[in-house]
Amino acid sequence: MTPYVLVVEDEDALATLLHYNLEKEGYRVSLAADGEEALTQIDEQLPDLIVLDWMLPKVSGIEVCRRLRGRAETRNVPIIMLTARGEETDRIRGLDTGADDYIVKPFSMVELTARIRAVLRRIRPGLAEDRTRQGDLTIDRVSHRVKREGREIHLGPTEFRLLDYFMQHPGRVFSREQLLDAVWGSDVYVEARTVDVHVGRLRKALNLDTEIDPIRTVRSAGYALDIDS
Amino acid sequence: MTPYVLVVEDEDALATLLHYNLEKEGYRVSLAADGEEALTQIDEQLPDLIVLDWMLPKVSGIEVCRRLRGRAETRNVPIIMLTARGEETDRIRGLDTGADDYIVKPFSMVELTARIRAVLRRIRPGLAEDRTRQGDLTIDRVSHRVKREGREIHLGPTEFRLLDYFMQHPGRVFSREQLLDAVWGSDVYVEARTVDVHVGRLRKALNLDTEIDPIRTVRSAGYALDIDS
DNA sequence: TGATTGCGTTAAAAAACCGTCACAATATTG
DNA sequence: CAATATTGTGACGGTTTTTTAACGCAATCA
DSSP states (O other): OOOEEEOOOHHHHHHHHHHHHHHHTEEEEEESSHHHHHHHHHSSOOOOEEESSSOOSSHHHHHHHHHHSSSSOOOOOOOEEEEEEEOOOOOOOOTTTSEEEEEEEEEEHHHHHHHHHHHHHSSSTTTTTTTEETTEEEEEETTEEETTEEEEEEHEEEHHHHHHHHHHSSEEEEEEHHHIIIIIISSSSSOOHHHHHHHHHHHHOOOOOOOOOOOEEEETEEEEEEOOO | OEEEEEEEEEHHHHHHHHHHHHHTTTTEEEEEESHHHHHHHHHHOOSSSEEEEEEEEEOEEEEEEEHHHHHHHTTOOOOEEEEETTHHHHHHHHTTTSSSSSEEOOOOOHHHHHHHHHHHHHHHHTBOOEEETTTTEEEEEEEEEEEETEEEEEEHHHHHHHHHHHSSSTTTOOHHHOOOOOIOOSSSOOTHHHHHHHHHHHHHHHHHHTSSOOOEEEEETTEEEEOOO
16 A cells, blocks of 8 residues: 655645655655644544644644644654754754654755655555565665675665666666656756766676676666566 | 563653654553553553653552552562652662662663663563674673674773664664664764764774674665674 | 773865766667 | 767766774773
């Protein structure tokens, strides 16, 4: 079952952005513009995770958090707090609010989705997978390890994320732009050709001279990870 | 079987915090908001350990303690008392209440979990492990000794706790922040770079010049203890 | 009390990685 | 087959991240 995420955010532009991006990530997403609405929605259907703005009209984020923690049904729903820089950072650090994680604005979508995955993994193991196998390739997101035919493969951070993304959507072709969005984040600007270079590096790391290349180039379209082998 | 801990605490924020952290530590946790509820729950299922606030509505912590000690089935359930600073400290010290340990608020989570482990170890050997082996490394939490290939390794307190934590979650990558939370405690503030320094010290102590380093650096992610070798 | 030990911070050195470019290699098209 | 478009790759400068050594301070021990 795909995880259901409730986003509580009063600023319209950000809310829309979150909705769009999380949906793209494969989550079911619902929006609430203030704390009151959030509590109503939570009563109707219990989310798997809540992304909660710190400052909210009517009922503040802190208050929502406290109330949720005070009720047995909602006590274990993981919460990720959204805070502006410097906004009571220390109190949040102490996590005495009961949030599971927090993230400081402005943040990148890649970062947020990474946190969401991490929290879901911690709280609801099984919802987000720790390991993926594809043919003779294995990627383990907890130990940060990649193996091919049992032998350990060392990858830099970017190549790791790139392979991770490919492994989550095997067989599918992605354009350079899509890969930049998904792996680098839609907020940074890098040359499209940079993807080529990283795919090249990933290939070099993955393939022993004799082995066949699991990454397929689709001319004038992009790249894909192949499933068989 | 994972130990079952009952937390009796009326202050909501603290109760939630305890619940969250103990669960993260791998215990099964249940909450009770007052002494009466606690006694009911204990009747239903006998905990392996009770964390008990001193001041409680309805039936006080002292009273709960006395009653539990008065009945054969509950006499041996270990109890850790939570007390505010100065709150009858001497009488508690005397342990005439029958508590196995006590801890003064405010306390750090690291400290509490250490006490819990210590008490469980004392009362129920086998529930909490005294020793862990991982490859050629051995850590003994009772005698506070670390060995590699049989030879004794001397570690400072912080490095000991750090290695301890790594050994309990082998293979897993932890960010500097996670390690600070888990090893230093979420309530102290130290620079993230400090983790690097301690990892460095731990490495120096662990590795004879020829040996391979069991601690893996995962660039822009953190550190992990590796299992094989 | 003086000496020792361990801690946390900082700064500089070292290592790893990144993004871009230029050119080579390969595929496509006419 | 030649011309063109697209992709592969090695090199390079610059940046980020990690490692390491040094220092001042506090707690502990003898």
